[in-house]
Amino acid sequence: MKRSLSFNLFQYILIIILLMGVVECIFIPSYFAYFWARQFAVQLIFVYLALGVLFLILKLQRLMIVSFLSSAAICIFLKFASNPLLIPESQVAGLPTFSVSLLNLSISEPEINDALNNLKILNPDVIALEEITPIWSDTITKLFTDSYPYKTLITNYNSMGMGFLSKYPIVKIDTFYFEEVPNLAVKIESQKLGKKVNIVGGRTELPYSSSTYKRLGNHLDFLAKKITDMGGNTIALGNFNVVTWSDEVVSFLTKTNMVDSRRGFMTTYPRAPFSLMTLPTDHIFITKDFKCVQFNNIISNLENHLGIHAIFQVNKTENE
Incomplete structure (x- = not known):
């Protein structure tokens, strides 16, 4: 009898621990540990599924039900916090496209030849560059002058340099700062689309505490206000150092009425070992x-x- 009571108490303690994991992901307090834990919501789904199967084998019904329900609850949360369209929309034949590539030069430096070859193959209409130093500025200018005659670059010796290379005329350039962190916006006149496109590049600082997460959220709110003032036909890109389902990005997308180009959970390193543990933050x-x-x-x-690359078409449904 005493042994049975102890075992039941142990089960209830495990149930509380399992439910606390769900609370961390969905009802997140303002503590750094919780901010960090939410980043791994997708991985936590698989942990709960594995535990559910284990408890099923061990015939621990209560724990099995709680594990599976916890996994389902996080799935529902992610469905509403991320792009619900898991399959890319079909490309309409005959309708012009507009493509953008985002490349981080600091990450690419050890394998710069691969990066440049990828850009040549992808052949985007616009290349967005992060972490541009004065040395990189000269190199990039020489390499891409013929293919991308229009450019604007902010060079910096820290990680905040950025810029755009374009095949089409850049008719407007706007540089705005959030607490000394530069953000860059351009208006490009695309002959293919027959309209002007706003492209906004931003890079938030890597959060390492509750206060820096709050600062990151303020930075995205600042960008959201700028984008809202610009009007439609806008693309916003950069390494924001948080996942799509974070409170900061969800708030940003809601305020700007934007959607994520990424569908579902696409790992940053799709073919690398332990790729499920990587987080898409660009x-x-x-x-x-x-x-x-x-x-x-x-x-x-x-x-x-x-980096990342995306191809777009005009959404006829929204423009009718």
Whole structure:
């Protein structure tokens, strides 16, 4: 009898621990540990599923039910916090496309030849570059002058340099700062689309505490206000250092009425060992004037993540 009571108490303690994991992901307090834990919500789903199967084998019915329900609850949360369209929208034949590649030069430096070859193959209309130093600025200018005659670059010796290379005329450039962190916006006149496209590049600082997460959220709110003032036909991109389902990004997408180009959970290193543990933190968001018909990670031969690439078409449904 005493042994049975102890075992039941142990089960209830495990149930409380399992439910606390769900609370961390969905009803998140303002503590750094909880901010960090939410990043791994997708991985936590698989942990709960594995535990559910284990408890099923051990015939622990209460724990099995709680595990499976916890997994389902996080799935529902992610469905509403991420892009619900798991399959890319179909490309309409005859309708022009507009493509953008985002490349981090600091990450790409050890494998720069792979990065440049990927860009040549992808042949995007616009290349967005992060972490541009003065040395990189000269190199990039020489390499891409013929293919991308229009450019604007902010060079910096820290990680905040950025810029755009474009095949089409850049008719407006706007640089705005959030607490000394530069953000860059351009208006590009696309002859293919027959309209002007706003592209906004931003890079938030890596959060390491509750206060830096709050600062990151304020930075995205600052960008959201700028984008809202610009109007439609807008693409926002950059390494925001948080996942799509984070409170900060969900708030940003709600305020700007934008959607994520990425579908579902696409790991940053799709073919690398333990790829499920990697987190997608670089993003390309679009207003609903566009639809994303293709999204790819830019990967080196050594399976390292170099950037992302997306192709868009005008969303006829939104423009009718």
